[in-house]
Amino acid sequence: xxxxxxxxxxxxxxxxxxxxxxxxxxxxxxxxxxxxxxxxxxxxxxxxxxxxxxxxxxxxxxxxxxxxxxxxxxxxxxxxxxxxxxxxxxxxxxxxxxxxxxxxxxxxxxxxxxxxxxxxxxxxxxxxxxxxxxxxxxxxxxxxxxxxxxxxxxxxxxxxxxxxxxxxxxxxxxxxxxxxxxxxxxxxxxxxxxxxxxxxxxxxxxxxxxxxxxxxxxxxxxxxxxxxxxxxxxxxxxxxxxxxxxxxxxxxxxxxxxxxxxxxxxxxxxxxxxxxxxxxxxxxxx
Amino acid sequence: xxxxxxxxxxxxxxxxxxxxxxxxxxxxxxxxxxxxxxxxxxxxxxxxxxxxxxxxxxxxxxxxxxxxxxxxxxxxxxxxxxxxxxxxxxxxxxxxxxxxxxxxxxxxxxxxxxxxxxxxxxxxxxxxxxxxxxxxxxxxxxxxxxxxxxxxxxxxxxxxxxxxxxxxxxxxxxxxxxxxxxxxxxxxxxxxxxxxxxxxxxxxxxxxxxxxxxxxxxxxxxxxxxxxxxxxxxxxxxxxxxxxxxxxxxxx
Amino acid sequence: xxxxxxxxxxxxxxxxxxxxxxxxxxxxxxxxxxxxxxxxxxxxxxxxxxxxxxxxxxxxxxxxxxxxxxxxxxxxxxxxxxxxxxxxxxxxxxxxxxxxxxxxxxxxxxxxxxxxxxxxxxxxxxxxxxxxxxxxxxxxxxxxxxxxxxxxxxxxxxxxxxxxxxxxxxxxxxxxxxxxxxxxxxxxxxxxxxxxxxxxxxxxxxxxxxxxxxxxxxxxxxxxxxxxxxxxxxxxxxxxxxxxxxxxxxxxxxxxxxxxxxxxxxxxxxxxxxxxxxxxxxxxxxxxxxxxxxxxxxxxxxxxxxxxxxxxxxxxxxxxxxxxxxxxxxxxxxxxxxxx
Numbered sequence: 017x018x019x020x021x022x023x024x025x026x027x028x029x030x031x032x033x034x035x036x037x038x039x040x041x042x043x044x045x046x047x048x049x050x051x052x053x054x055x056x057x058x059x060x061x062x063x064x065x066x067x068x069x070x071x072x073x074x075x076x077x078x079x080x081x082x083x084x085x086x087x088x089x090x091x092x093x094x095x096x097x098x099x100x101x102x103x104x105x106x107x108x109x110x111x112x113x114x115x116x117x118x119x120x121x122x123x124x125x126x127x128x129x130x131x132x133x134x135x136x137x138x139x140x141x142x143x144x145x146x147x148x149x150x151x152x153x154x155x156x157x158x159x160x161x162x163x164x165x166x167x168x169x170x171x172x173x174x175x176x177x178x179x180x181x182x183x184x185x186x187x188x189x190x191x192x193x194x195x196x197x198x199x200x201x202x203x204x205x206x207x208x209x210x211x212x213x214x215x216x217x218x219x220x221x222x223x224x225x226x227x228x229x230x231x232x233x234x235x236x237x238x239x240x241x242x243x244x245x246x247x248x249x250x251x252x253x254x255x256x257x258x259x260x261x262x263x264x265x266x267x268x269x270x271x272x273x274x275x276x277x278x279x280x281x282x283x284x285x286x287x288x289x290x291x292x293x294x295x296x297x298x299x300x301x302x
Numbered sequence: 303x304x305x306x307x308x309x310x311x312x313x314x315x316x317x318x319x320x321x322x323x324x325x326x327x328x329x330x331x332x333x334x335x336x337x338x339x340x341x342x343x344x345x346x347x348x349x350x351x352x353x354x355x356x357x358x359x360x361x362x363x364x365x366x367x368x369x370x371x372x373x374x375x376x377x378x379x380x381x382x383x384x385x386x387x388x389x390x391x392x393x394x395x396x397x398x399x400x401x402x403x404x405x406x407x408x409x410x411x412x413x414x415x416x417x418x419x420x421x422x423x424x425x426x427x428x429x430x431x432x433x434x435x436x437x438x439x440x441x442x443x444x445x446x447x448x449x450x451x452x453x454x455x456x457x458x459x460x461x462x463x464x465x466x467x468x469x470x471x472x473x474x475x476x477x478x479x480x481x482x483x484x485x486x487x488x489x490x491x492x493x494x495x496x497x498x499x500x501x502x503x504x505x506x507x508x509x510x511x512x513x514x515x516x517x518x519x520x521x522x523x524x525x526x527x528x529x530x531x532x533x534x535x536x537x538x539x540x541x542x543x544x545x546x547x548x549x550x551x552x553x554x
Numbered sequence: 555x556x557x558x559x560x561x562x563x564x565x566x567x568x569x570x571x572x573x574x575x576x577x578x579x580x581x582x583x584x585x586x587x588x589x590x591x592x593x594x595x596x597x598x599x600x601x602x603x604x605x606x607x608x609x610x611x612x613x614x615x616x617x618x619x620x621x622x623x624x625x626x627x628x629x630x631x632x633x634x635x636x637x638x639x640x641x642x643x644x645x646x647x648x649x650x651x652x653x654x655x656x657x658x659x660x661x662x663x664x665x666x667x668x669x670x671x672x673x674x675x676x677x678x679x680x681x682x683x684x685x686x687x688x689x690x691x692x693x694x695x696x697x698x699x700x701x702x703x704x705x706x707x708x709x710x711x712x713x714x715x716x717x718x719x720x721x722x723x724x725x726x727x728x729x730x731x732x733x734x735x736x737x738x739x740x741x742x743x744x745x746x747x748x749x750x751x752x753x754x755x756x757x758x759x760x761x762x763x764x765x766x767x768x769x770x771x772x773x774x775x776x777x778x779x780x781x782x783x784x785x786x787x788x789x790x791x792x793x794x795x796x797x798x799x800x801x802x803x804x805x806x807x808x809x810x811x812x813x814x815x816x817x818x819x820x821x822x823x824x825x826x827x828x829x830x831x832x833x834x835x836x837x838x839x840x841x842x843x844x845x846x847x848x849x850x851x852x853x854x855x856x857x858x859x860x861x862x863x864x865x866x867x868x869x870x871x872x873x874x875x876x877x878x879x880x881x882x883x884x885x886x887x888x889x890x891x892x893x894x
Contacts, residue, residue, distance in 0.1 A: 030469050031383050035392060038380030038440060042395045045437035049410035050402075052417060063878050064637040065615065083886075087893050105314065112311040115304075123311070129542045130318050134498045136518050137534040141321030143522075144328070144531075148768035151324055165768070167707060170754040184318065213303040242403025245500070249522070252754025253713045256892035259405060266409050267612040268715060269885040279406035286401040416620040425624045426617075505616070509579050509604060509624040520584070520609065522759075 050280075057276035065270035075277035084261070084278075091258040094172070095240035098179040099187075102236050103229065105180065106187035110228075111221070113188075114195040127188050139178055139249050146174055146250075170252030178246040183239060187232035194228030195221070234293050238286045258282060322538055329531035345532040355517055355533065362514040365428060365503075366496040369435035374489045376436070377443025378481070382473065384444065385451040396441040407438055408505035415506060426508030434506045435499065439492040446491060450484030451477075490548050494541065578816050579604045581614065581628045583803060586678060588836035595823050601816065609757075618643060618808060626811040627820055632667045632802045633873040635674050644673045645807040651818035654825035657845035665802065666872060674804035675821050676842040678777075681862075681870055682717055682799045684792045685764055685779035686771040694771055696795040697725040701744075706751045708770035710763075713755035715888035716873060717799065718745055721773060724796040730871045733880035742887040746894045755892075764789055777839045780859045784838065791859040793866050800870040802842060 057075050062068040078084070113123045130138065145151045146168040153165035168174060198221070206216045222229075244259030256264075262282070265275025329346070333339035349355055384393060399407070411434050415426065454477070462472040500515035507513065518534075521527050580592075584607040592603050608614050611631050617623045621643060630638060638644050649655060655663075655671065662676040684694050694700060700709060700721070711718050720730045722741035732738060753769065754760075758778050763769040765786045774782075779791040805824065807817045823829060827845030834841050834850060840860040841847060847855060854860065876884070 031386055034379045034383040035389060037376040038383075038396075038444070039392060041376055041436060041440050042392065042399065045411065045433055046399050046402075046407070047395060049407075049414035050398075052413045053406070053410040056413060061878065061882070064641075064875065064881075066619065083890060083893060087889075090893075108307060108310045109314045112307045112314075115307070125546060126315055127318065129538075129545060130322055134515060134518065134534065134537055136498075136500055136515050136522065137325070137530075137537065138321065140518070140522050140530060140534070141325045145321055145324060148763070149766040167753070181318075181321075238401050239403070242405065244405060252756060253892070254749070254752070254754055256889065259403060260892075261889065262403075262405050262409075264885075264889070266405075267610070267616070268888075269881075270612065270615070271882070271885060272413075275409065279403070279409065283398070283402045283406055286403070287398060290397060290401050412616075416622075419620060419622055423622065425622055426620075427624075509581075509606065512606065520607070 050283075053276045053279060056272055057274075057280055059273050061271045061273055065272075067272060075274045076281075078274065079277065079281060087256055087261055088258055090255065091241055094176065094179070094257060095237050095243075098176055098183065098240045099233050099237045101176065101180045102184055102187040103233065106184055106191055106232065107222075107225075107229075110188050110191040110195055111217075113192050114198070120196075124192065127185050130185075135182060136245070138182060139246055142174070142178055142181065143169060143249060146177075169250065170254060172251070172255065174250040175247050175255075178250040179240050179243060182246065183236040186235040186239075190231035190235065191225055191228040194225045198224055230293050234290060238289065241286065242282060322534075325531045326535040326538070329528060329535045331528065345528040346536075348529045349532040349536070352529070354512070355514075358512045358514045358517040361428065361511055362497055365431050365435060365511075365513065366493050369432045369439065369496045370489050370493040372432075373436045373439040373443050373492045374485060377440045377488060377492070378447050378485055380440065381444045381447035381451055382477070384448055385456070396444055399438055399441045400445075404438075404499075404501040408434070408502035411437065411502065412505045426506055426511070428508075428511045430506045430508065431503050431511050431513070434502050435496040438499075438502065439495050442491050442495060443488040446488035447481065447484050450481060450487075454480055486548060490545065497541070576601045576813070576816065577604060578602075578813060578820055579606075579624055579626045580820065581606050581608060581617070581625045583607060583629055584609060585837045586629070586803070586833070586839065588832045591824075591829060591833055594829075595820060598823075599816070599819060603820075621810055623808070623810070625808055626813055626817045627805055627807055629677055629803045629805055630674075631873070632665065632674075632676075632804060633875045635667045635804060635806070636875050638806070639673055643809055645809045645811060645814055645817075646672055647675070647807065648814075648818060651815060652822045652825065654822050654827075654845075657825050657827055657830075657843050659842055659844040659847075662802070662842040667874075668804075674806045675825065676802045677805050677824065678839045679800065679802035679842050680840055681776050681793065681801070682712070682720075682773060683776060683779070683794055684771055685774040685782060686790060686792065687764070687767065688788050688790055690770060693790065693792065695792050697721045698796070700771060700773065701725075701748050701751070703751070705771050707753055708768070709748075709751050709772070710753050710756045710760045710769055711748070711773040712775075713757050715884055715891075717773065718755070718891070719884060719887065720799050720873075721794075722748075724794065724798065727796065730797070730799055731874045731876060733876060735883060738880075738883055738887055742891055745891045749891070749894055761785075776859050777837075780838045780857070783859065793862055793869065795869070797869045797871055800872045802872075 056067060058071050058073070059067045060070060060072055060074070109127070113120060113127070116123050143150075147153070148165040148167070148169075150168070152168060153162075156162045157165065202220055202224070203216055206220050207213075211219065242259045242262075243257065244263045247255065247257045247260055248263075258278070262275055262278045265271045265278060269275075330341050330343070331339060332342035332344065380392070380396075383389065411430075415430055419425065458476050459472040462476045463469070467475065498515060499513075500519055503513050504516050504519070507516065514533075514537075518530060521530050575596075578601055580603055582605065586607075587605070592605050595601075596603055608617075611634055614628055614630060615634070618625060618628060619641075635644075649671070652675065655675065658676060662679075663671070665671075665676060668674050684697075684700065686694050690704075694702075700711070711721070719738065719741050722744040723730060723732050723737060725744060726737065726740055728734070728737045728741070732741075756763075756772070760769055760772045760774065761778055761782045764772055764774075764782045767788075774791075776791060779789070783789045783791065805821045807814055807821070811817055824833075825843060827843060827849050830841050830843040830846030831849040833839070834846060834854060838854070838860065847861070858866075
């Protein structure tokens with residue numbers, strides 16, 4: 017028997033109250049600013065900077081220019097490759113951790129700790145290592161393996177390395193979470209039926225960890241797509257990804273309307289991707 | 303197979319930690335360049351004597367502490383609400399905050415703040431940075447706390463209420479204690495996201511609110527500077543110890 | 555949640571008493587004052603100066619454009635003065651509060667961006683040229699030399715559309731501030747052709763790579779090049795034969811400033827010959843202050859990198875603000891160069 021005060025209407029009121037702060041934050045500090053940006057995207061660039069009338073759709077039609085399609089394509093490819101590399105590197109590691117018995121948490125901490133440090137610091141560490149006078153080249157030259165320093169920095173490879181390194185934990189954690197709940201008996205059953213370890217992995221483990229792989233892929237791909245610090249610092253400004261293009265519009269180019277349009281398109285694309293990949297029962301993050 | 307996996311893991315962790323170890327080692331290098339010239343604490347000295355660095359660190363800590371407080375509070379309540387009953391629009395908006403690229407969020411907030419401030423006469427400062435940080439960390443808190451809530455039995459609260467507790471009482475005496483480790487983990491996540499943020503902070507910071515990532519970025523832009531190594535090592539050691547301690551508490 | 559609340563909290567946290575002195579907020583480029591410059595001003599006037607730095611005009615602009623940023627004195631580059639003025643962001647200067655104005659060099663007493671110095675006071679000026687290793691023989695002497703095959707992979711240009719397009723335009727014999735679409739497109743093609751040889755687009759961070767020998771030649775500002783030369787005697791700087799960009803950073807007072815008189819005093823303080831000379835000695839930048847220059851040691855006063863002789867200076871061209879259509883074309887061309 018329920019006491020008074022826990023009647024269904026009071027309960028409903030309580031639930032609304034509990035959600036109110038979150039609603040306020042999301043509405044005032046996210047949705048409204050996004051609307052402001054939306055309105056900016058429909059205006060025109062001012063004489064030197066800023067905004068001016070008239071209202072126009074030009075910023076969106078401009079996106080059909082092949083130049084921007086090329087940039088977007090490059091970014092998608094870069095992000096996709098980074099995601100794939102993350103997957104290949106993270107999966108065995110997640111497998112190892114899930115099998116580590118009592119030491120599981122310790123190994124998980126070891127993955128998390130670099131993640132709990134400054135993103136800038138990590139990127140800077142790679143610049144430090146990859147420069148011509150950096151550690152790798154100095155070592156290789158000291159060992160006599162190369163005569164001239166290798167150009168390890170300021171190219172797509174360096175950017176890829178930076179992206180993979182930065183987002184690896186985002187891939188390890190979801191895959192680990194799925195693998196941990198895996199039933200060991202399934203693997204034993206597979207072995208009993210004569211499957212070799214490698215077959216057990218490919219036929220049993222990987223399919224069953226698909227939800228984790230999907231989540232990890234999304235958590236890596238989306239930020240990688242919008243990245244601009246990594247390509248700027250590690251790429252030497254040679255190539256331009258969509259994140260750099262957006263940042264450029266709000267700084268050097270001082271074209272806020274176009275930058276706003278680009279931003280919204282990128283966000284919409286990311287949102288669409290999220291719905292496509294995570295729209296299955298029981299897999300929602302929220 | 304096991305050994306192969308073990309070997310791979312060793313390589314994996316080496317890859318993950320190598321840059322940080324190197325950074326730390328060279329923070330003790332007497333020379334400015336990659337040639338080892340002996341042990342020295344001069345870069346730590348330089349880092350400590352830099353007043354701008356000290357102030358930026360203080361700003362970062364204050365911002366992170368306050369932002370974490372608010373986002374954890376709001377996020378936990380929100381997760382609790384979503385656990386009891388789905389709210390698709392709110393959930394969708396939270397998804398949106400997760401997937402929006404940082405530069406977009408930063409620029410949108412800057413535009414909104416400037417629009418408001420022109421009417422109201424405020425300025426950018428610590429408060430705008432804190433608001434910005436709360437805005438993007440709430441979703442992360444909700445994800446973590448909700449995940450934990452979903453492993454818990456919803457009927458326990460009902461049982462408590464059947465025994466005479468109010469809604470709030472049931473929440474406080476039954477759910478909250480079990481939820482505590484999840485909340486702690488979420489708070490840790492929110493703190494680190496805030497402490498580490500560069501993109502959004504650099505856009506909405508004001509006159510007095512320079513943060514540590516902004517200083518590091520400015521130093522990095524001007525070329526190699528071993529003082530960065532010293533600062534970075536201290537950050538890694540500091541936050542790393544915090545994490546290990548928190549995880550120890552959580553595991554208990 | 556207001557800012558004062560936080561400052562109080564922070565002060566309490568730090569355990570120090572609240573500062574009751576008057577405040578002045580100065581936002582300047584990095585490495586533009588000597589270590590003693592600000593403390594001496596604070597001591598003399600009994601005020602506290604909040605001194606912060608920025609690395610680009612756009613960063614400055616993003617902060618002050620709201621008209622409500624909190625800064626009092628900022629240092630925009632000359633081609634921003636007219637736009638800032640048209641936007642009503644600047645406060646007019648009162649010369650009676652600037653007695654040391656006469657210390658400026660004659661050519662900065664009536665510069666083309668502000669003939670009567672109503673809005674700004676030139677502070678430091680500079681030029682862009684070529685920093686290179688002396689091992690290069692013959693040494694690069696013109697922009698065209700930066701398209702040479704011998705520099706493959708060891709060459710950098712500045713990460714700035716105005717500078718890169720400017721160098722290309724000069725190479726083609728056009729004006730730095732050209733708005734002609736044909737000329738700009740040709741300049742863009744030059745930049746793309748050069749990209750095969752380019753290591754990266756870098757700004758001040760290339761200094762260490764020049765010193766270390768990774769980079770043989772770089773498009774670089776004269777002041778940054780001088781800092782590199784100080785670190786390594788194997789480096790040198792050349793003012794390109796086809797012409798080069800000139801820029802000057804000016805002290806301005808923002809209209810929103812609530813302390814205009816103190817702001818004037820600060821600018822006048824910077825105009826004092828001994829103060830300006832100290833800054834130059836510490837930062838190796840080219841001052842617009844003639845009185846300061848007279849106080850410099852011979853090595854700095856006659857430094858050809860910082861203070862080139864008049865015949866070299868004559869080849870320089872000031873950056874100018876551009877109309878919106880030209881700006882848009884340049885932005886697009888820059889995107890094309892980066893995407894190539």
